[in-house]
Amino acid sequence: xxxxxxxxxxxxxxxxxxxxxxxxxxxxxxxxxxxxxxxxxxxxxxxxxxxxxxxxxxxxxxxxxxxxxxxxxxxxxxxxxxxxxxxxxxxxxxxxxxxxxxxxxxxxxxxxxx
Amino acid sequence: xxxxxxxxxxxxxxxxxxxxxxxxxxxxxxxxxxxxxxxxxxxxxxxxxxxxxxxxxxxxxxxxxxxxxxxxxxxxxxxxxxxxxxxxxxxxxxxxxxxxxxxxxxxxxxxxxxxxx
Numbered sequence: 001x002x003x004x005x006x007x008x009x010x011x012x013x014x015x016x017x018x019x020x021x022x023x024x025x026x027x028x029x030x031x032x033x034x035x036x037x038x039x040x041x042x043x044x045x046x047x048x049x050x051x052x053x054x055x056x057x058x059x060x061x062x063x064x065x066x067x068x069x070x071x072x073x074x075x076x077x078x079x080x081x082x083x084x085x086x087x088x089x090x091x092x093x094x095x096x097x098x099x100x101x102x103x104x105x106x107x108x109x110x111x112x113x114x
Numbered sequence: 115x116x117x118x119x120x121x122x123x124x125x126x127x128x129x130x131x132x133x134x135x136x137x138x139x140x141x142x143x144x145x146x147x148x149x150x151x152x153x154x155x156x157x158x159x160x161x162x163x164x165x166x167x168x169x170x171x172x173x174x175x176x177x178x179x180x181x182x183x184x185x186x187x188x189x190x191x192x193x194x195x196x197x198x199x200x201x202x203x204x205x206x207x208x209x210x211x212x213x214x215x216x217x218x219x220x221x222x223x224x225x226x227x228x229x230x231x
Contacts, residue, residue: 004156032217043118043204043222044157051217090156100208100218101147101170104156 002027002093006105014113019078021108023065023091026072033074034092034102035065044090050074061085086112116141118223120205126229127195135190135226139207145169146188147220148180151202163188192228200230 007022025031032051036044048059055067065076074091088109092102119138127133139146145164149157159172163182177193186207192199206220 034219036222041224043224044206045222046219049217049219092156094217098170100145100220101159101162101172102149102157102206102220103159104149106154106156 002031002095002098002103004091004093004103004105006089006091006108008108009106010109010111012111012113013081015083016080019063019076019081019085019110021076021089021091021110023074023076023105024072025074025091025093027093027095029095029097031093031095033065033067034094035059035063035074035076036090036092036104038088038090038107040087047076047089081110081112083112083114086110118143118205118207118221120203120223120226122226123224124227124229126231129195129197129230131195132191132193133195133228135192135203135205135228137188137190137205137207137223139186139188139205140221143207143209143221144186145208146182146186147206147208148188148190149204149206150174151204151225153201157204160190195230197230200228202227 003026005024034049035047048057050067058064091105147162148160151157161171162169166182179191182188202225204225205223208218
């Protein structure tokens with residue numbers, strides 16, 4: 001079975017500060033990992049994905065994430081937060097053994113203060 | 115490219131009624147998945163269609179059923195609606211030839227907000 005835990009349902013940062021959103025996964029097989037962003041009243045947009053190539057993955061809008069197998073983590077970071085980054089972020093896992101069914105975490109709402 | 119389109123955007127139904135939600139995948143995509151996102155939660159996988167057949171199914175009762183048409187569009191049907199079925203229903207499509215490749219990006223629609231009263 002696969003599962004995802006996102007630590008912190010709400011994260012608040014000041015504009016220009018580091019953004020760190022935490023994601024830990026559980027998978028009995030090598031996983032593929034994804035970060036999606038959801039703006040109010042919209043669907044999900046892919047930020048980045050890890051598919052067993054480089055462990056440090058760069059995505060859109062300046063976000064990046066590092067796959068750490070020993071820690072079963074895939075935390076999302078951005079060096080400098082912008083007001084437009086305020087949204088809900090979801091970490092998700094899939095694997096070939098489970099097709100491309102995505103298993104999502106509960107989400108983290110990011111608030112950016114001016 | 116219109117992306118993934120879903121209709122309707124909002125819907126209010128009464129307990130016990132039936133509802134049909136519709137999804138048109140992104141151009142060139144042949145795999146469609148449906149997810150339920152309850153308020154304050156992450157999306158939960160309902161089922162996936164490929165080549166007009168249900169490929170995978172999540173832990174949802176038989177009241178939830180679907181269909182995929184030859185043009186790859188899809189419908190989600192929910193019978194005997196319960197208050198707990200109130201949620202945002204998301205459709206996601208994947209590129210042609212993926213057939214279930216787990217590393218393929220899924221493109222999501224904006225969802226249908228279903229309220230059961």
